[in-house]
Amino acid sequence: MSATEDHVAGRPAIDRPAAALATASRVAPPPRHLLFWLAAAGLGAALVVGLRMIGNEYGYFAGYFILQYIVLASAWNILGGYAGYVNFGAAGFMAAGAYTAIALRKATGLDLLPGIVAAAAVAGLLGLGTGYLTLRLRGVFFSIATLCLAVVLQTLVVNWDYVGGSRGAYIVRPREVPPFVSYGEYMFVVMLVLAILAVGISRTVELTRLGRGLQAIRDNERAAEAMGVPTLRLKLIATTLCGALMGVAGAPLPYYSGYLNPEAAFSLAYAVNAIAMPLIGGAGSWLGPVIGAVLLGGLQQAATVTISSALNLWIVGWMLVIFVAVAPRGILGWFRKRT
Amino acid sequence: MNTITRRDLGRLSLAAAVAGAGVTAGVFPAVAQSANPIRIGFAMALSGGLAGNGRATLLAYQIWAAEVNARGGILGRPVQLVFYDDQTTPGLVPGIYTKLLDVDRVDIVTSPYATAMIAPAMPVVMQRNVTFLTIFGAGVNEAFKYDRHFNMNVVGDNMKETYAKGFLDIAARLPTPARSIAILAVDNEFAQKAAESTRFLSRQRGLRIVYDRSYPPSTVDFTPTIRAVQAARPDVVFIASYPPDSSGILRAASELRFTPQIFGGGMVGPQLAAFQAQFGPILNNLVNWDVYSPEPTMNFPGVAAFQEKYRELAVKEQTDLLGNYIPPYAYGQMQVLEQTLTRIGKIDQTAMAADMHASEFDTIVGKFRFSASGEWAEPRNLYVQFQSIRDGDLEKYKRPGAKVILAPENLKSGELRAPYGPAA
Numbered sequence: 053m054s055a056t057e058d059h060v061a062g063r064p065a066i067d068r069p070a071a072a073l074a075t076a077s078r079v080a081p082p083p084r085h086l087l088f089w090l091a092a093a094g095l096g097a098a099l100v101v102g103l104r105m106i107g108n109e110y111g112y113f114a115g116y117f118i119l120q121y122i123v124l125a126s127a128w129n130i131l132g133g134y135a136g137y138v139n140f141g142a143a144g145f146m147a148a149g150a151y152t153a154i155a156l157r158k159a160t161g162l163d164l165l166p167g168i169v170a171a172a173a174v175a176g177l178l179g180l181g182t183g184y185l186t187l188r189l190r191g192v193f194f195s196i197a198t199l200c201l202a203v204v205l206q207t208l209v210v211n212w213d214y215v216g217g218s219r220g221a222y223i224v225r226p227r228e229v230p231p232f233v234s235y236g237e238y239m240f241v242v243m244l245v246l247a248i249l250a251v252g253i254s255r256t257v258e259l260t261r262l263g264r265g266l267q268a269i270r271d272n273e274r275a276a277e278a279m280g281v282p283t284l285r286l287k288l289i290a291t292t293l294c295g296a297l298m299g300v301a302g303a304p305l306p307y308y309s310g311y312l313n314p315e316a317a318f319s320l321a322y323a324v325n326a327i328a329m330p331l332i333g334g335a336g337s338w339l340g341p342v343i344g345a346v347l348l349g350g351l352q353q354a355a356t357v358t359i360s361s362a363l364n365l366w367i368v369g370w371m372l373v374i375f376v377a378v379a380p381r382g383i384l385g386w387f388r389k390r391t
Numbered sequence: 392m393n394t395i396t397r398r399d400l401g402r403l404s405l406a407a408a409v410a411g412a413g414v415t416a417g418v419f420p421a422v423a424q425s426a427n428p429i430r431i432g433f434a435m436a437l438s439g440g441l442a443g444n445g446r447a448t449l450l451a452y453q454i455w456a457a458e459v460n461a462r463g464g465i466l467g468r469p470v471q472l473v474f475y476d477d478q479t480t481p482g483l484v485p486g487i488y489t490k491l492l493d494v495d496r497v498d499i500v501t502s503p504y505a506t507a508m509i510a511p512a513m514p515v516v517m518q519r520n521v522t523f524l525t526i527f528g529a530g531v532n533e534a535f536k537y538d539r540h541f542n543m544n545v546v547g548d549n550m551k552e553t554y555a556k557g558f559l560d561i562a563a564r565l566p567t568p569a570r571s572i573a574i575l576a577v578d579n580e581f582a583q584k585a586a587e588s589t590r591f592l593s594r595q596r597g598l599r600i601v602y603d604r605s606y607p608p609s610t611v612d613f614t615p616t617i618r619a620v621q622a623a624r625p626d627v628v629f630i631a632s633y634p635p636d637s638s639g640i641l642r643a644a645s646e647l648r649f650t651p652q653i654f655g656g657g658m659v660g661p662q663l664a665a666f667q668a669q670f671g672p673i674l675n676n677l678v679n680w681d682v683y684s685p686e687p688t689m690n691f692p693g694v695a696a697f698q699e700k701y702r703e704l705a706v707k708e709q710t711d712l713l714g715n716y717i718p719p720y721a722y723g724q725m726q727v728l729e730q731t732l733t734r735i736g737k738i739d740q741t742a743m744a745a746d747m748h749a750s751e752f753d754t755i756v757g758k759f760r761f762s763a764s765g766e767w768a769e770p771r772n773l774y775v776q777f778q779s780i781r782d783g784d785l786e787k788y789k790r791p792g793a794k795v796i797l798a799p800e801n802l803k804s805g806e807l808r809a810p811y812g813p814a815a
Contacts, residue, residue: 079563099416108494109489109492110489110490110493110494113486113490114486117486210608211578212525217578218577218579218580218608219578219583220580222534222535222536224514224535225514227517227518234518235518236489236518308482308485309481309482309484309485309510309511310485310513310514310535311507311510311511312481313481313579315608316480316481319480319482325679336806353486354484356475356476356483
């Protein structure tokens with residue numbers, strides 16, 4: 053059933069809003085979901101096989117580093133890229149996921165995978181709650197509120213002794229998880245699956261009515277509301293999804309490093325990268341955060357082990373400035389403009 | 392919605408391939424280096440919050456490597472340091488150590504500075520059964536219980552029962568022995584353990600704890616806190632803090648003219664040259680935890696020569712000008728490696744760990760052994776008093792007399808002066 057038919061049938065809410073949206077959906081080719089999932093699974097399998105053939109453990113750690121940013125950037129893009137609500141609290145949501153995994157392990161002894169599910173639930177609820185409380189704020193006020201959320205959460209964790217408080221929490225992980233050759237490979241595969249899911253969810257959101265509704269909000273929220281887009285409901289769905297995926301990105305963090313303290317979990321680097329990566333790749337498209345995360349994450353990882361001095365921060369900083377100046381709509385925007 | 396054409400995809404693929412090739416070249420460089428040198432790998436905080444101490448540590452390592460190489464190396468092989476900046480970001484540490492061990496294939500790994508950076512490296516080194524000699528960690532191995540972990544730090548195994556002992560011994564030496572104590576600690580691993588020790592030993596000795604609070608690391612204004620401590624009228628004050636808050640606490644105490652009989656404890660900051668230059672007379676009569684002081688009782692063979700060399704280079708390297716805190720221990724850490732390798736005559740992780748467990752080490756920071764958990768078997772928490780400090784001139788800290796050792800008894804080099812406050 054097309055959006056136009058919905059409109060004719062008199063269904064309320066999102067289907068009704070704009071002829072423009074209906075037109076867009078008529079013009080665009082039907083999304084090839086199956087092809088995407090198959091291609092993503094194929095690419096993922098090729099990565100795992102390729103890294104196993106290289107046989108170098110470092111590939112898994114560098115890959116994990118980049119993949120976690122793909123999840124984080126894709127999550128940020130759902131709210132920031134599609135709906136235009138800039139979330140500065142990525143580190144807060146990510147840490148909420150990480151500390152949920154720690155608390156769950158401490159309370160029940162459950163391992164990483166249940167920890168990820170719990171992190172998604174807790175961070176998703178946190179996203180919903182935050183959305184409910186703050187989405188009546190717009191523009192910079194919303195951004196400041198999300199930044200404050202991260203500060204509030206950090207204060208909470210610092211004073212919560214059960215999860216280590218300010219001292220930090222240790223997670224002594226097993227050395228191997230069969231059938232994986234090492235724990236590094238296990239972590240990599242887990243994060244790869246999460247990254248594929250995050251990108252897939254982000255793409256699905258973009259190509260469905262939800263995404264079109266969010267784009268309408270981004271372009272002009274009042275107009276969208278006047279046209280019948282249920283703005284609050286859509287934004288709540290977006291904040292929940294965004295929060296849950298950011299929590300998912302954080303859940304494996306304590307297992308990856310074996311120790312987590314609030315300073316590391318709430319690091320500003322996560323918040324900055326979560327914004328910079330979609331902007332560099334091209335916000336508002338599911339592919340943009342992936343390109344941004346691979347490029348910027350790869351560059352950061354490479355700079356860490358090559359230049360390896362304070363200079364690498366300088367170089368990453370310049371890269372951001374250059375991209376903002378040369379390609380303000382990101383790499384995707386740059387390509388689109390030229391065609 | 393905009394769509395991507397086939398031509399766009401082609402361009403994107405090309406861009407990705409170019410970027411990917413660049414990244415790959417960076418992270419998988421051809422390991423074509425000579426197998427001859429002994430390669431020692433580590434991550435170090437060269438930027439970020441811990442860079443001050445990280446850079447000082449690196450300079451000490453470099454001095455050691457140059458000296459060893461000038462002597463002909465170890466086991467006839469030169470040593471080569473392979474290091475990366477961890478940016479004081481724990482998330483980067485596992486990747487760096489994996490690269491060191493699997494791509495660079497270093498022979499030996501040592502740790503970053505300090506606890507928050509050491510812990511993320513532990514699972515990586517444990518997975519490969521590598522001997523891991525760390526610097527200035529605080530109880531990292533309590534969680535991991537790794538039998539090849541060794542820590543270069545004076546605090547030893549049982550911090551709770553030993554850390555504050557020297558401080559309370561000094562308090563008992565006052566003309567009118569102290570009867571009450573105030574404890575103030577920042578919310579972090581090291582400071583909380585220090586406060587726990589003070590609490591435990593104070594109760595054991597019947598001291599009345601009249602104030603016992605923690606504060607978050609983000610605190611900037613300590614005037615209300617110090618006013619509250621002052622109102623409790625303690626005889627002695629034990630503070631466990633990190634450099635930014637040590638600074639705020641000392642300023643507040645100075646402005647409020649707070650002069651208890653003994654003021655100090657486990658403050659990190661007053662050990663550093665920049666701090667000493669900045670605070671000058673405010674440090675006078677402060678009784679504080681330390682690891683080294685150039686007093687005659689600590690004039691171990693080689694330390695003076697090392698410091699002379701370090702101080703020459705420190706100006707150029709823009710790191711701690713005095714090198715009285717971590718650098719001698721960093722140099723000593725490398726001496727431990729050198730002595731172990733010389734004794735066992737080969738690079739063998741199992742034999743290295745066995746030797747470190749069994750042997751005594753003679754370094755520029757003295758002789759010591761490692762305990763079963765890899766900490767110093769005999770803790771050596773120094774409590775020094777800044778005496779006759781009238782200005783921020785650093786020259787006096789190169790000579791005996793400015794930081795007098797009051798505890799432990801075997802290294803004592805002077806007598807306690809009370810109360811805390813500027814020199815007359």
